Amino acid sequence: xxxxxxxxxxxxxxxxxxxxxxxxxxxxxxxxxxxxxxxxxxxxxxxxxxxxxxxxxxxxxxxxxxxxxxxxxxxxxxxxxxxxxxxxxxxxxxxxxxxxxx
Numbered sequence: 258x259x260x261x262x263x264x265x266x267x268x269x270x271x272x273x274x275x276x277x278x279x280x281x282x283x284x285x286x287x288x289x290x291x292x293x294x295x296x297x298x299x300x301x302x303x304x305x306x307x308x309x310x311x312x313x314x315x316x317x318x319x320x321x322x323x324x325x326x327x328x329x330x331x332x333x334x335x336x337x338x339x340x341x342x343x344x345x346x347x348x349x350x351x352x353x354x355x356x357x358x359x
Contacts, residue, residue: 259327261291267319274301274312281306295331302334 263271272288275297279285284300287293301313317325317335329335 261294261324261327263324264319267316267324270312270316270319271297274298274309274316277308277312278304281309295328295333298328298333302336 271294275286275288278297278301282300286297286300288297298313298316301309301316304310304313320328325335
């Protein structure tokens with residue numbers, strides 16, 4: 258079984274997602290285990306809550322094709338981002354990245 262490895266930015270986005278899921282549903286997911294991460298991502302992928310979907314989409318945007326395929330193989334349902342319609346009319350230069358320290 259391949260280990261899921263994410264960038265620091267993706268981990269940050271996943272932590273934001275976990276916080277949103279907890280505050281919305283009251284369910285905590287153990288982020289220290291792969292099972293906890295997969296449970297969070299599976300729940301978020303099937304959620305209809307706008308805030309959860311927003312954070313899930315932000316997490317997905319940080320992943321490469323191989324990572325997306327690994328998650329899909331583990332039962333995480335992939336879908337087009339909730340805000341895909343908005344993204345098609347927005348130029349890439351207007352999307353703000355995470356602020357850099359310093």
